[in-house]
Amino acid sequence: MSAPSRIPAMPSRRLFLGAATATTMALATDLTLGVRSAHAADSAYVMGYFTESPNGLGTDYGLHLAVSTDSLNWTPLNQNNPVVTPTAGAGGLRDPFIMRKRDGTFVVLATDLKGTDWGYNSQYIHVWDSPDLRTFTNYRRPRLHDMVTHSWAPEAFWDASRNQYAILYSSVNSSGHNVLMVNHTSDFTTVSAPQVFFNPGYDVIDGDMAVGVNGVNYLYFKSSRTGGLVGARSTSLNPGSFTPFSTSVAHGGTEAPTLVKSLTSNTWYLWGDTYTPNGVFYAWRADDLASGTWTPVDQRLYTHPVNAKHCTIAPITGPEYSNLLARWGAPAWNRLKSYNYPARYVRHADYTARIDTYPFDPYTDSQWKLVPGLADASGVSFQSVSHPDRHLRHYDFALRLDVNDGTGAFAQEATFHRVAGLADASWSSFRSHNQPTRHIRHSGYALRIDPISTATDRADATFSVGH
Structure with a gap:
């Protein structure tokens, strides 16, 4: 088989100094495959998001962070202001994604889009490295494809069979509707040629993965057929191998699925972001991801950050939780x-x-x-x-x-x-x-x-x- 074509990244435009701590590096030896690559030492969560409000007073297209000890109730950091904002491309982001890499540090991906100009067809995504989510380094914009269309809602997961990361995103290919595409990479700088990862024959966006759960890989996405969130699964990570299986969940029009595994029980949570009405998160729970059925979580039990849109949730350690609060601060308001x-x-x-x-x-x-x-x-x-x-x-x-x-x-x-x-x-x-x-x-x-x-x-x- 010939080597895949390579598409170079744009040069770095912004640099903050930082280094992985010894504790974080030590965690790299304790990685287990699964949603967001949880560690045995993880005891809290970090959320990334951008903000929009009905009349735009709370709108900001930078990376916002919040922390939680239960994945349900969130403390916005930095007074709910952004911690980093893109300096190239559209000059803003949507749909951020945070993942801990194999070396214990983090990578942040995001859509290259500021606002709602859906005709802005960026073939690039925003990428930062971070040792601790307190500093962000090596800002770059890898180009994922050469089609005249977008690269929406990028996420990533580790594909052990390829010994590479996979970047999953929504794009329109020759099918004429949105499908989920994939590129593979070792460094989130140079990427392989794109492939269609999931195309059920109708418009799908916002893919979110849980990898290696009892030998099964799960993909949740926003379905144009149901207007809600639907799951597919496969025993491999090969493009084209996923088959839809779950019931659809929605509260109005719902997109941006985020799968979260409880760190203290077998419970799974599925977060969805509504676009009717604007900017409300709803949560569902399941005690068995394989069942494909979800029960709404009582809204009394969770509170998401004000104006938050299209979140990403990743597990972190107790010291990382404390250090994020120390670096960015909790809100002065309630x-x-x-x-x-x-x-x-x-x-x-x-x-x-x-x-x-x-x-x-x-x-x-x-x-x-x-x-x-x-x-x-x-x-x-x-x-x-x-x-x-x-x-x-x-x-x-x-x-x-x-x-x-x-x-x-x-x-x-x-x-x-x-x-x-x-x-x-x-x-x-x-x-x-x-x-x-x-x-x-x-x-x-x-x-x-x-x-x-x-x-x-x-x-x-x-x-x-x-x-």
Whole structure:
């Protein structure tokens, strides 16, 4: 067989210095094949994403990061700002992907596209190397093909039979519709000639792989036939060997499947990103990946970063988790999610407090700094991020956003005591400081302080404090 043709990468445009730690390098000897190449030492997760909001106020086409200890509830890093942004091509990215390489370091891939100009047909992808996701080096743009079409949602996996990495992406070939293509590489710089990896005969995009799970390889993708996420499987990694087998899952129009294996149980999670409505993640779970059936995860159990789109999730070690928080920092603000309406978050609108369905703009109307209580430092006051001179206070029992006038009355009305959630002790409820028989609750989606007596009242008065 003749050697595959080689397509050179664009030269590096951006460089940050960094080196793999001894701990990270040692992990390279403990790699096991599987989704995102988990290590025995892994105990947390990192998410990569870009951001879009309904009116564009929270839109940014750089690489954003968040961390989690359970893969369900996420802490955005760097105040939900990008940690690195492409400097060539379209000058922005979509669909980032993070993978730990065989040497224990990371590689980051992304679509070369800024915004939604779907006619921008880049044959290149963005690539960075990183020892620790705190620095990013050797930025380059490998060219994957010479067709007049795109290279969307690149991902990668280790193909042991070829002793190379495989780059999987969506593109339109001679079939006239999107298929999943593959190139092989040893360094994410020089790549082999492209091949069709998966073509079921209709439009498919956003391939995500779980490799070597009990001897089977799984491919999830967005299907144009179902509008949702469908799985295929094969006992090899050969192009053309995958056969669809699973039921389709969707919540509205759903794309960008991300498979995540729990680090503490046999549970698998499948994340999907909706485009109707814009920018909402939903999660499903399965205890057996081979079953091809998925159960929706209760929205109370997970919270994704605000405005996040098309995520990638990779396992990391405990020290890597701590080092990412130390390098980039946790947000200085929180969001509050309703217990019995978990698609809704506390926000202010026209200076009144309410719970509204995510996503919305201005998204900063749902961000709060929980500061020491103005009347009692053991309590809490809610300072608005978008209007920092204003705090939530009750007035005639209704909650509204007012300017702190410095009076004792305002301080009393703007102070609350955080207690165990009245409907779920793992959540939170907030008791009024100067009306101690009343708690914050929603009624008709508006926030107020009321006495709490029924199960419905308790659910209305319970919130999660997250990001």
